[in-house]
Amino acid sequence: MSARKIVQWHDAGLIDAATRDRLLAYETEHARPLVLWAVFGIGALAIGLGLVSVIAANWEDIPGLVRLSVHFALMAGTLAALFLREERLAERSPWVVEALVFVTAALGLTFFGHLGQVYQTSAPLWQPLALWLALFAPLLLLMGRSWPAALAVMGGSVWTVWEYASANTGYGVILDTGWSVWLAFATALPVAFAALAAGMRGRSARPDFWRRLEQLALAYAVCGASFACAVASAGGFHQSALSREAASVLTSGVVAVLAGLGVMLARPSVSGRMAGAIIAGAGLAVPIAYVTDGATVPAALLFMALWAGFAAAALAAQWRGVFQLAVGVIALRLIILSFELAGDLLTSGFGLILSGVMILAVAWVAVRVSRRFAPREEPGA
Template sequence: MSARKIAEWHDAGLIDTATRDRLVAYEADHARPLLLWAVFGIGALAIGLGLVSVVAANWEDIPGLLRLTIHLALIAGLLAVLFAREERLAEKSPWAIEALVFTLAALGLTFFGHIGQVYQTSSPLWQPLAVWLALFAPLLLLTGRSWPTALALMGGAVWCAWEYAGAMTDYGNGGPGLGLLLWLAFVTALPVAFAPLAAWMRARSARPDFWRRLEQLALAYAVAGASLATALAAVGAFGDGGLTKEWASMATSGAVALAAGLGVVLARPGTSGAMAGAIIAGAGLVLPLAYAADNLTLPPALLFFALWGGIGAAALAAHWRGVFQLSVGVIALRLIILSFELAGDLLMSGFGLILSGVMILGVAWGAVRVSKTFAPVKEDAA
């Protein structure tokens, strides 16, 4: 906040002189020299890029064992700094801890690739990812402060799950059996289980921001999966709708999401927790229904509207202004796409293009009006 803005508020009579003085004093005590930080950051970046360039230019001349030793020593050194200075660093700047932990996680992930390069080994990608999760997920859970570490943890889990599913699926030999499909569906849906864990820890940890972000990422994963399922069903991507073994796998994923949603409701009592859990559970219910509606036009779109309409209703109840506005915008966009799907021939004529343009403007105007009129005044933390 600038001193000029504070002075304008005082001149307009919005704040009195005492409040103005307190604001000015607070801003002076908590001022961040962004320009100076930027200079330091540019200097550090230049040094880092220089070191990387020197190492890259002489990469083949450095013995592989020496490279691995240096890599491992960097990890060990950063771990030592983290555990020896965590409290002091956290008092000065929580973001220092966040940056340190994120760097550690990145070094740990690249270490496995480094091993493969030195010893010319190869393995399915999910295996080093699984080892990385086993070694570094506890560190991220115990020390993470905000969204970078939460994103690293959630992203690593999702990446590992889908790499495992891809490696274990062999459609060239008749496709996987029912048991394997159910197992793979369970594995790919498992990252949603971070939601009840994070919901339970939010009120019991000194790092609520980290757990809130982790819960939000798990919720976003569930919603994204359900939304993608309706989109795939609309274009017939599942290939064969109905009650097949693939449908059973979708139902398994849905059951995991449903259980995670109920877990959030139980772990975090209150309106916000109930609405977050309801969204995750609703996403789980959409999955098998979307598969059953494969290769149809209207039913998958209606499922999409139901999902995001429910998200909008939950946002209203929990006073999540941004989420409500997002849901309105997403529904408006899907409505436009649906109109093209139902009347695609109109786009082949100039008159049809004019009507489509008018419709798009009308839907956009309506979405803005709805968002402004019904959006909650206050947005709470989800």
């Protein structure tokens, strides 16, 4: 916040002189010399790029054991700094701790690739990912403070389970119903982080981290349900294996519904209930999408009903950004549906004119709806 803005607020009568002076004193005390920090950052980046270039140029000449030893020493050093000086570092800046946690996790992830490169070993990608997750996810969960650590946990989990699923299906072939159900359960399991995060938000000194983790799990559930609706609209489910597909989509839906109920119980506030309702609604939409497979209009209506539910939940929880996003997604899906139903018209000039008019009309309605009904404020979700 600039001092000029504070003075303008005082001149406009929005704040009194005492409040103005307190705000100016606070901003002066907590001001950051951004230009100076930028210069330091550029210098550090130049040094780092120089070191990387020197090492890369002589990579083959450095013994593998030496490279691994240096890599391990760096990882051990960052871990020691975290465990021995976390409180002091956090007092200076929580972002220092967050950066160290993230760098440590990144060093751990690259260490397994480095190990395989030195000893010429190979394995399915999900195995080193799972080992990294088992070793470093506890560190991220115990010390993470904001979105980078939350993204590492959620992203690593999603990456691991989908690599596991791909490796065990031969990238498209599932042998039996039991494997199908198990892999559906595994790929849906990251949604359970939402319930864990919801329970920890009020009990931890790091609520921002748990809030971000809950939001990422919610986004994963929403993306999964939306993708299922899109697959159904295109007729992409394998109807030749009816029982197998039905069992897998039902399993995914049940996991999401249970995670949503867990969020509701862990956070009984309006925000918590709405977040849980969104996750549970996404879980319910997955098996329904399977039923509408190949039916363009019902699948599209399901998609829009799903996002209309998200918009209603966002309205109740006063999430302005989520509400506007939901309205925009519904408008976009409506436009796509019109193209799907009137594909032949697009080959003519008259059809293109009608499509353009419809796009403008849908966009205008979406903007009016967002402006009129969107919440005025957006507290932390």
